[in-house]
Amino acid sequence: MPALANKTYFNYGGQGPLPSPSLAAISEAFATIQELGPFSDAVWPYVNRTVSGLRQRLATWFGVDAARVAFTENVTSGCVLPLWGLPWEAGDELLISDAEHYGVVAALQELARRHQLRITTLAVADLTGDGDPTATAVNERLEAALSPRTRLVVLSHLLWNTGQTMPIAAVAAQLAGHSRHPWLLVDAAQSLGSLPVAEAAAAADIYACTGHKWCCGPEGLGAVALSERLLEASSPTVIGWRTLEHDGPGAGGYHRDARRFEVATSCTPLFAGLNQSLQLLEAEGDADARLAAIRQRSHQLWEGLQQSPGVRTLLAVPPPAGLVSLIMADPRGQALDPAAIVxxxxxxxxxxxxxxxxxxxxxxxxxxxxxxxxERLLDQLSSLAKKAL
Known part of the structure; x- marks a missing residue:
């Protein structure tokens, strides 16, 4: 990873550095397309193989059929495009966790405004303990928060702020017993490439991911896994030639599978780059083995922070994945400015x-x-804390 040659990097949840083989795959794809002719009969088999190959690889990661996978630009579009295609009724309730990303929340607020929906809140941000008590608390709080009007529940798989994981499959099973069987939207921005995702992705109605974070793929390409029942109930929203089952004048009909939420031209070399990044991750072991390696370092960091005066981690236990959030304070207990520390x-x-x-x-x-x-990060944080004395 060229980006790691001159820095110590802990921002994989924002954007992962692109590995050299993935960068090479992107460059080679650009060259191949130009050699074949960017809009020629010879190029389309190559483009189709590149796109369908990545779709199948992601379907395997998601534990779903490839027909349930749509490509998007990012997590937000993966969340939002299917939402606008659902049959909402005035008075329907959107139950949103209090730990969701503001970009998704803003889109939900606009959806609620246009369709006269009501937004309610599911509290999960304060759940900072072990997995089993957290799962029990989520179950109890969800049961209390659901109403006869609840039509959608929004809950991230790995919370982007606290680093806690949510029991997505259990939540999906709980919603199946509700009188209206609310749809389950999962922001999986921090999940793909970080956690095993198959169980959660197969259970959710909308499981939206990006390739540029923990997958260390190129920015500008994401994917969403959609449930069969959502595909039956939804209509296309932003419509383009890729939305259509057949190309050409008067073609009309939309794809019956997840491709109805794809729009128009995408950058094919990005597909080659993300496919290469996923293969590199696969070479490091299965999803459980990769998570174990991630935890080894996050636990080292969390445990070291417990020994640092003036530091408080948001999670009270070692993190279930790779996110470690912390607050630093001076001896008087006044929080230090995070931006200045960064x-x-x-x-x-x-x-x-x-x-x-x-x-x-x-x-x-x-x-x-x-x-x-x-250890270098721990030493540097300790040094900054002493400097603030």
């Missing part, structure tokens, strides 16, 4: 990020993170 760490060649809600720092460990890098 700037000072960046001056030392170490990169993590700030979050606004809650106002904190977030560090992400991945497969390529080393024990030495984690």
């Amino acid at each position: 700037k000072q760490l960046g001056d030392r060649g170490t990169w993590l990020r700030t979050l606004e809600s809650p106002r904190c720092l977030r560090a992400c460990t991945h497969l390529v993170s080393t024990a030495d890098e984690v």
